[in-house]
Amino acid sequence: MGSQSNAVSRSQNDTAAPPTINVLTLNCWGLKFLSKYRTERLSEIGNRIASYSPQLDIVGLQECWTFGDYLAIRERTQHSLPYAKFYHSGTFGGGLAYFSRWPIIDSSMFRYPLNGRPTAFFRGDWYVGKGVACATIQLPDGKHVEVFNTHLHAPYEREPNDSYICHRTAQAWEIAKLMRAASQRGSLVLGLGDFNMVPLSFAHVLIESRGGVKDVWRVAKPGSSVGKSNHPPEIERRKRMNEVAVSDVESCLRDHGHTCDSVLNTWRWSQEDQKRLEKGTDRHIEGTDADPNSYRLDYIFFSGIGQGWKVADVKVVFTERHPELLCSLSDHFAVHATIERSRAHPPTPVGVEVHAALHYASTNDPKEELADFDDKDFDTVLSKQPTYQYVGKDFYNDILAMIHKYNLRERKQRRWRCLHFLGSALVSIGCFVAVWWSPNYVSFILILLSSLGLMAGTVDGLIGLLFVGSELRALAEFEWEVRNALQLAGGPVQTDRALKDWYD
Template sequence: MEEELPTEISVLTLNCWGLKYISKLRRERLDEIGRQLAIADPQPHIVALQECFTQDDYRSIRRQTRFILPYGKFYHSAAFGGGLAILSRWPIEESTMFRYSLNGRPTAFWRGDWYVGKGVASAKIRYGPGPKHIVEVFNTHTHSPYEHGPKDSYVCHRTAQAWEMSKLLRGAAERGHLVLALGDFNMVPLSLQHRVITAHAPVRDSWRVLHPDSSLGPADLPAEKARRRPIPTAEFNLRENGAASDGPYNTWRWPKAQQKLLGPGKSELTVAPDTIDIRGKRLDYIFASTGDVSALGGGWVVRRINVGMTMRHPELGCSLSDHFAVEATLVFQPVPSSSSSPSPSSLSSGAGAVDPPHSEKETAAGGGDDIDTNNVAALHNGTYLQSPTASSFRGSSSGGASKTSLDGRDNAHIHTHTQQQQQLLALSKQPPPLLPSSSYDEMLAQIHFYVRRERSQRTWRGRHFFAWLAVTIGCLVAVWFSPHNYVSFILMLVSSLGLTAGTIDGLLSLLFFRSELQALKEYEWEIRNAKAAAAAGGGEPPVPVLEDGDDLDDREW
């Protein structure tokens, strides 16, 4: 018997903190993460993991979740891997690892972002037989900030990564698929990076859909201070603000002396729910779209979202990761269909055909009159604007629709349904909102600042190479006139070590910094082009986009 199409999809994202040789109690914690995923209620259908760097840890999680998540993909990237994995209840038809064009520096070895090749792990997951019964999942862990405020060395990287992510999401949405973007984005709500994703891709931040008044970051963030809200408690930050990172409930954020009180055989230390939480913030996100409403006969809306995986290891007493998980449930929301709609059998195949309604059982149940125009608009106006209510579903609490609803729809009902369908198609053609011009200017300012720094680094490292080359030649000449062997040895040692360091800097100047500047050129062109489009759409005169070879472009670069 063919499996019915799902009416709910539960998704989960978790940064596992699974760095080999660095993360404490890594194996024990990730093994318990797998066990908790296997017994989770509700059972997740799609799971995105970050910082799961070793295949041993991935296989351990797969073994424990194989009965509820039989499909999975571990993504390989750069020298040490991106630490990304996707698990699924349904088959993964395609997968791709997209590397970010701007991604740290090889000279920042102990930070490691460049060496793990951060990017976006994508998976095309099929949950039904129709052409549009596909979820495109994008899992990412963007560049870590390390510094904050004006001294943030990598803000340009994260903004560029958000921009690249938005392009991937927009492309998937244009294919008519349900789109999910999950992961640790290392950004706070309504930051520039956050706004780039939601403005340039038809997706919404699921948490803000149900908690539109949630915090904008930790309590000491200037934007959050400006709201003049009371400093939240630990419980409020979890329940209302979605602060899955840096909160007092997480034992890995405790002082070292307090962490030493945890362990096998030791009494459990609890945190009072009313503990003041100044640092807790939301870095982990679930962005989602609605899917092709006209093809599916409805769309996906968010019903539930919460912070999860807050339990501790049963023996070690520590939190399972330095982040908590974010869990969400999407539910399929049917839309009313007019009496002139094609039958499901006529929609199942053929060129230009669309999918039948998401569930024939839901279509047959009637109840379309319960969905008003606002609910229809909610499906497409920025994906989903509200969670479904009891009256939004097909059918009634009595288990079915009346005969009048099924067979005796009058002309007024048909006219209403036709208007709703027309509005639905009109909404589906609307482009996503664009950022204001000031946001593009901020992005361009980031680019220009980073360009100046990269050009300075390229010049300095190039000079370093030539300086050591000259020193090496001088040392080799001095060997001829050295009166003692030990002096010759010192000269050769200094010249060899110096030339090695200089050669590394020379290669960085020639290859890495040059390639970063090339990537920044592409990024700047796209931002200028988007700014021009936004200006034209807003009635302002369009800004000319500079091409390679233009005088102004040459002076800038």
């Protein structure tokens, strides 16, 4: 406790504005009963956070599900990161936590209105209470950093056939609103987490455009990958950038920020290779080995461009293994970014990345020398890849079409669930009537079938009437906001008549 007090005292006595802020985000894969070596791995993650150089200032974790694991990390990091917060949410928690060098003066947990379905219990998204862990951190000079840590709904199919794309888009919309409001309050905004999206996907563009933030990796390396090597957008990007068809391990980490499904991660190995590792037979991975399935799901967003801040460095970290178990620390790698104050206003990347961006974005000769350009021009360079500061009417119309399609699907589901309830009730009544003319063993079977059928029908009916009804109303709120944004962008005037179908 003495050393913790000293650390707190030093932090409070230092009233100078910090020249840099070192931020780290990690999905630490801490599923209780399901994640292998959970306790050992998360304890070691705490050790790595505490000993990391340069010293970390703000850490956001996802999938830290149990309070015990949080406390284990807290114990190891309290000297360098004396302030922390574990967020409680949903049936099994939110899995989100912060560790900070500076005081957390305010916090809240924002639950996503749309977050999976209770019938998909084998996926668990609906039960864990996903949302945004919001924290206001006070810097030594009295200014505020507002941090938003999240874990968006997992994709179970590739876009645009992902049945949960509407949920994830609505979640991206919600966190973008939170970040934009914080930025309007004058705070420096940081968005951390496992966003379960690839760069330049629908949710990614939505967060940047509506949230007024930038993806730090693409600020530093705007020509980086936009998905797995075999995804069509990434294939096209590599052609335009004259890159090899499949990057190697080192390039995926250094240049493209791939945090998931890396061949370097032992939890992505085959079951046979994992069993051999447990028995002491390792699999050696070279930096020059091809890494076709890795991609980027973990992000740090910030609003500092134009506010006197710049991205000094960004990299994938925690790729090392557990010292005793020899397994990776998580099924994701971490992302570390150094944000520093900039005399230039606003900062821009220099060198190879800028030339690569223009090569990709322009039909001009990519070897043409570049002059310095302002923030508007910089946004234009990124937007043609495209990374947008502003989106137009077509973008909002695409969201509305997505909502409409999902609305029809859920209404159909509700009808079937309600019909299932009515059918099971009629069958149950019929079974009880048939008991009067049936032998004993037949009566038992009829009563058993009646009871089980009515139970299943009742559950289905309740889901249809209660859950789907609340989901449709959450969709109606989302739809109104999108229509309003479309109107402000020059689209048709918003009318309540447009929402009539939601309530009929």
